[in-house]
Amino acid sequence: MSTSATPLPPAASAAPQPPRPVAGQRGMRSALEEALLPPLVALLIALVVGDILILTFGESPRQVYRLLIEGTWGNPYGLGQVLFKATTLIFTGLAVSLGLRAGLFNIGAESQLAAGGFAAAVAGLTLAAGTPAIIAIPLCILAAAAGGAAVGAIPGVLKARFGAHEVIVTIMLNFIVLAFLNWIVAARMAVPETLHTAEMRAGTVPRLADSMGAFHGSAANWTILVALAAAGLVWWYLERTRAGYELRAVGLQPDAAEYGGVRVGGVWIRAMMFAGALAGLGGINQVLGYKHYYEDAFTGGAGFLGIAVALVGRNHPLGVVLAALFFATLSQGGLAIHALVPKQMVEVLQGIVILAVATSVPEVRRLLRESAARGVR
Amino acid sequence: MIVLAFLIQTLRISIPYLFAASGGVIAERAGVVSLTLEGFMLTGAFTATLGAYYSGDPWVGVLCGVAGGLLAGTLHAIASIRYRADQIVVGIAVNLLAVGITRFFLRLFFESSSNSPRIPGFAGEETSGLFAPFADPLVWLGLLAIPAVAFLIGRTPFGLRVRAVGEHPEAATTVGVNVPRVRYAAVILSGVLASLGGVYLALDQHQFTDQMTAGRGFIALAAIIFGRWDPARAGIACLLFAAAESLQIQLQTVQAIPSQFVSMIPYVLTIVALAGVVGRAVPPAALGKAD
């Protein structure tokens, strides 16, 4: 009797109605506006501030910006450096945005990145010299992911188990993990007179320059393919898998997710582990692709910049890739303009962009809602 | 003698923490997240250096440092309160901005990427010895900061409103308390107090160096949480963390415990406090919420 839901005749009040695709398009458009306007506003504000800073140094903004473009996308070396810097930022940006999609603010990408790099280096040091790349590289990549995931799991567990706020825990963990890595490298593993480990015996990834001469001198390497694959995988995970469906549900409405049979605490732990793994993977760019050893403090703020990347990329994997390229361009461009204006200018601009996006997101949403309400009336 | 040296060193180390924590307590009790302490301190240290360098007078440095903190606090307040931006993101942005701006202007004014020229401080070379720190009026001010904030929060009408706004802003609104105004005041005050921590560092070291605050703002935040958002307890936590550092310096020759592990203490204790292993640290109810 209860095996099949017999379709009932529509109720009497149900008059047939033509589909209204307009509503769908309008919904899409406003969603797109909501996503794209804040970064554009931020870019404009950054440009204005940038002009002011350049003028205080008595230089011409136009000339400085031209130099910035020429020094980055204008030549293969600059482009290579942009790609190199973007690779790490894609990973850390994905790490932050995956957490945010689950409703968690992961400030710990910096230490997760460091732990991943360290684990990759240890794996490369442990492997026998001459281990074939086909085995060594995947093992080192897995080690990086595992290292980051281990650090990421801690705030997830503490939140699920004790309700400890992940923001504070990840901030505190950054200091703890970085201090621990500093100790273990300095006290146990460092090559004398340095703060880095010995070179890996196996698992290194070739640079782009090895097969494309134009990139000569730049640190760009093939781990960028792993970064792009990770972005695609994160998109697929979020949009196509059941776990992703549940993760997004927890991020949007935890009560509704719980109603839908999702164990919210479990999703928190899983999301933070995956986020940690993504940030940890960022370590392969530096360790497998560039230096071939773990160097203390190699992260240099790339984990924190991941927050900016996630924010500007609006938590969408494609957005994260584009935002990573943007911030990498700024960072590399700072070096290019250093002759005219101190490269520290780009650090100011990074801060301005984050601040402007953060302030304009609620504002844009409010304005769009208001104009939508006016349109209805 | 060694004990006395240890105590005085503890006190010296604790001054920036006490300033920053006293400021952070006010903002957090009003419901605004204080990830910005680090940035406030750095800004204060830099503007104080500018003032002291160009005037030759440390007091002008103090004034300029306070002005810097005021500006940075206002920026945080406008973004968080007027524009309801995510306070965590604002905190990170303000910290990044502080690093970037101080570096940029370090280049602009002093043409260096690492440090400023020497500036005058309160404790000149002539006053040396064990009790030299007490010649610095900022040390006294720093020791007073926590009691002053405890008094402000616990014993004044403004403090009552701060506590109400941080716990239940709607309730405060229904009795006619202007919630945004109280929060503006609290956040700007936190900027001023925290910046004094940076001012002390710069004047004590007679120069500004790049990123000289070195995470002290986060130690202050850890002290606030470990002190469960109570000014007096946060002050004690500051002294405790400073004592650990001081001990580590005293024991440096012995090499008993690696310094890295000593430096972890505040952070580990904070996580322990948050996880509620020994009495749960519960933040103000409205902390981080836009309304």
Place this chain on the structure above:
Amino acid sequence: MTLPPASPAIARAIAAVGVVKHFGSVAANRGATLDVAPREIHALVGENGAGKSTLMRIVSGMFPPDAGTIHVNDRDVTGWTTDAAIAAGVGMVHQHFMLVPTLTVAENIVLGHEPSRRGVFDRARAVKDVEALTERTGLRVDANRRVSSLSVGEAQRVEILRTIFRGARILLLDEPTAVLSPPEIHDLWRILRRLRDDGATVVLITHKLDEVMDVSDMVTVMRQGETIVRTPTRDTTPAALARAMVGREVALAGATAVAVGAAPAAPIPFNPAGTTQNRAISRDATPLSGGVRAVSPSAPTLTVRDLVVPSARNVRAVDGVTFTAIGGEIFGIAGVEGNGQTELIEALAGLRRATSGSIHLGAHDITRDPVRTRVDHGLSHVPEDRHRRGLILEYSIADNLVLGAQHQYSRRGVMDRDRIAANATERVAAFDIRPPDASLPARALSGGNQQKIVIAREMKRNFSVLLAAQPTRGVDVGAIEQIHDRLRAARAEGKAIVLVSAELSEVMALSDRIAVMYGGRFVAVVTRAEATEEILGRYMTGAAGTAGGAT
């Protein structure tokens, strides 16, 4: 300024005339009037959504009316602000306490008007002022205690004290007894009477008729945004008030099912005193007592035994509930909100832990099972708050239509998009969800269509038992009809349905048996044939007492 001509000598405390207020397309007030004399306790009663709170908020200055005028103490104050209202001595005591839990009683009361000496908060004076006030009003509460340590009743006293402290002579209380225990309610009455005797005017919003009879001098009944009755309390009866509150709604919503029971209510005259006789109240509160149709042994059942469920404030929000819902019946749970219905349903659905008792779905003991296991055993749940629980507003209609069954719509961890789309197409058409574009986010739909998504989803699975909590709340009339039809059709298919509704008319229109929940217990279980509004109303308001419990 126009003085009311009726009584030129006696000022009226509140005179609201022809008040109209719309929220979007919903008319909360449509020509409501309220006439309150000074020094009286005036009860304002009506069902949920009758517009009582809206009218009170307009009087207290929270928002202006679209049309109509408000006079307070014979002064035209239409459209004033809360600040002006407070200055004029009109104070509202909110239903949800507006107190800061971490502050003391005295601190809460003086907040915003703190006494101080040379910039220092004068705590001693605050305490003294508050103690003087408690002395004068008889609202006893320790000024130095933290509000978080107070009982609900004490917290409410603090609310009232604060309103008086700020100079209110006209007190508006919005459902003050909703969270109080009977002794606390008794205390409140004593306080209100004393305030009245000291010269204050009190307007009390409630939908509990026993309270009206207990405490008020005058009563105004509202229904659907209009004022229906204004009468001295001594000239009316609970039965007459209940009829005025519910009006003819029952017959409207009931269609066929009601025909057996309640005769359509007669049109209510403005003063219905004595028009209706109070019927005898059934003492039969035995669960599972007669009147249920014969049931085949294989029919799905939900069996609940001695269930105790805690809530944040109350360790026994559900206090030992026992019942069995059988396939082919709608088991209605009536009651004033906040009597444990929410906790009961959440415990049945697996969203809240029961401290004792058992829940069986057919032969399965699901007492400790997680939500998903219950779903797989055939439990469906239409939650009372669709915006918080029932829908993910940013998700598309199609994705919302599989919430809770996402594991059934995925293969090896990957969502089966074709089946999700096919399901959406079929459900959107079958339930007439508009606009019929399954890619739209649920947020873009009207309340009625959002609820149709929830209903369509929960009635799709091979469910055997459906928990329907407030299934038509905030839904337009056309959709209500449709939802009711669906519930009846499910019953015809042999499903067991547990219906919780704050609308008595809805429970009566649909249910085969009706339990009345009061104070966390079932105080009565009656068959549809035995049920009348008067009987249920008495139980719902606690007037019939809990003495007539299970035999």
